[in-house]
Amino acid sequence: MSKDLSLFIGQLLRNPREISAVVPSSRALAMAMAAPLGPGIGPVAEFGPGTGRITREILARGVSPRDLVLYEMNGAFCERLRQTFPAVRVVNRPAQDAARDFAGRLGAVVSGLPLLSIPEPVQRDILAAAFKALAPGGIFIQFTYGPKPPVAQEVRQALGISALPGPRVWHNLPPARVYIYRRAAENIAAM
Numbered sequence: 001m002s003k004d005l006s007l008f009i010g011q012l013l014r015n016p017r018e019i020s021a022v023v024p025s026s027r028a029l030a031m032a033m034a035a036p037l038g039p040g041i042g043p044v045a046e047f048g049p050g051t052g053r054i055t056r057e058i059l060a061r062g063v064s065p066r067d068l069v070l071y072e073m074n075g076a077f078c079e080r081l082r083q084t085f086p087a088v089r090v091v092n093r094p095a096q097d098a099a100r101d102f103a104g105r106l107g108a109v110v111s112g113l114p115l116l117s118i119p120e121p122v123q124r125d126i127l128a129a130a131f132k133a134l135a136p137g138g139i140f141i142q143f144t145y146g147p148k149p150p151v152a153q154e155v156r157q158a159l160g161i162s163a164l165p166g167p168r169v170w171h172n173l174p175p176a177r178v179y180i181y182r183r184a185a186e187n188i189a190a191m
């Protein structure tokens with residue numbers, strides 16, 4: 001078993017509610033999450049990077065390590081992320097803090113958070129923080145294992161955001177689908 005997988009499983013057993021996935025994302029899912037990004041996207045925040053599967057693919061898309069910040073609540077994962085990605089800023093604080101740290105400056109948020117198992121009021125705080133942190137035209141990328149979009153309809157309506165479904169990724173345990181959220185008016189313009 002790889003060092004990252006044994007760390008992930010150890011932390012899952014200690015914090016099942018926060019981690020909420022049996023194994024880290026596959027490379028195929030990580031690539032699909034990072035696919036909308038490129039070197040010109042501007043600052044990017046990743047929410048809930050865990051052991052850094054998606055982080056690696058964000059950097060592979062040409063996002064500079066100086067333009068990437070990782071919000072991870074789990075201290076053991078933060079230590080591993082700092083070892084693996086020494087040039088990337090790792091913040092051992094909740095994703096909700098991105099609103100005050102970036103206020104309208106981010107080009108994208110890439111979220112590996114287990115949104116479906118997060119209570120709706122907390123989900124709303126996380127999405128509100130992301131869209132406060134995002135610049136006009138900024139995107140919020142999220143995967144889900146469920147059949148429906150991962151952000152509750154009430155939260156979408158309250159924040160005025162909408163989603164375009166991305167690809168389904170079969171090569172993941174379990175299979176997942178990627179969604180890209182934008183401010184609703186911007187999604188209409190993008191169609």
Ligand SMILES: C[S@@+](CC[C@H](N)C(=O)[O-])C[C@H]1O[C@@H](n2cnc3c(N)ncnc32)[C@H](O)[C@@H]1O
Pocket residue numbers: 018019020021023024025047048049050051052053054071072073074077093094095096111112113114
């Ligand atoms: C399902 S794991 C995903 C790990 C990784 N993104 C992947 O796809 O393999 C969810 C991660 O989100 C972190 N997390 C949960 N709630 C968080 C929050 N509010 N802010 C930051 N990280 C959070 C957990 O500690 C865990 O590392």
